[in-house]
Amino acid sequence: TQLLEQSPQFLSIQEGENLTVYCNSSSVFSSLQWYRQEPGEGPVLLVTVVTGGEVKKLKRLTFQFGDARKDSSLHITAAQPGDTGLYLCAGDFGGKLIFGQGTTLQVKP
């Protein structure tokens, strides 16, 4: 069974701080995705990374895919209360999409 270890599981920070969430596995992914979920809703895709070493930016969010395609990180610069939510990484193993445990982010004003 493929496993994705996501850390930290919970993060509570003040507005304006930076943070990084990590997603690690012993398996190689064909691609990796990051989703964000708000209460009462399904997860929504933020980004897909496919190539080892790839870096993608989405406003204040920076996503990086490890060179060996076994790990990924999400960095948020100057977090805002609107960033509050559950962040999930998901690795694609031959069509089967496996999710990490999730990181609950709380950004206080």
Added chain:
Amino acid sequence: DVKVTQSSRYLVKRTGEKVFLECVQDMDHENMFWYRQDPGLGLRLIYFSYDVKMKEKGDIPEGYSVSREKKERFSLILESASTNQTSMYLCASRWGATAGELFFGEGSRLTVL
């Protein structure tokens, strides 16, 4: 816009009952998935399907079965519900086999008493 619709937002069932969770997508997606979501465990894959009448076990298929008689509809069946199946169930679909965006329904919260 892609829409994934789950038939019930909230269900309360008794132990031993048969439970059907229905999911319909309107974008002709080939792939459909059922996950359950529990605090601290993230989303765990129950079953997925590449095409009509095709199904593959995910990581936690025990106690569940699925049906995909039409491309747009993927049903999750709990033959005999148990209390440890109390959870949030999420259906998702996507076009293509890999790297595609998953579109999720709003979820069905099932409580088994």
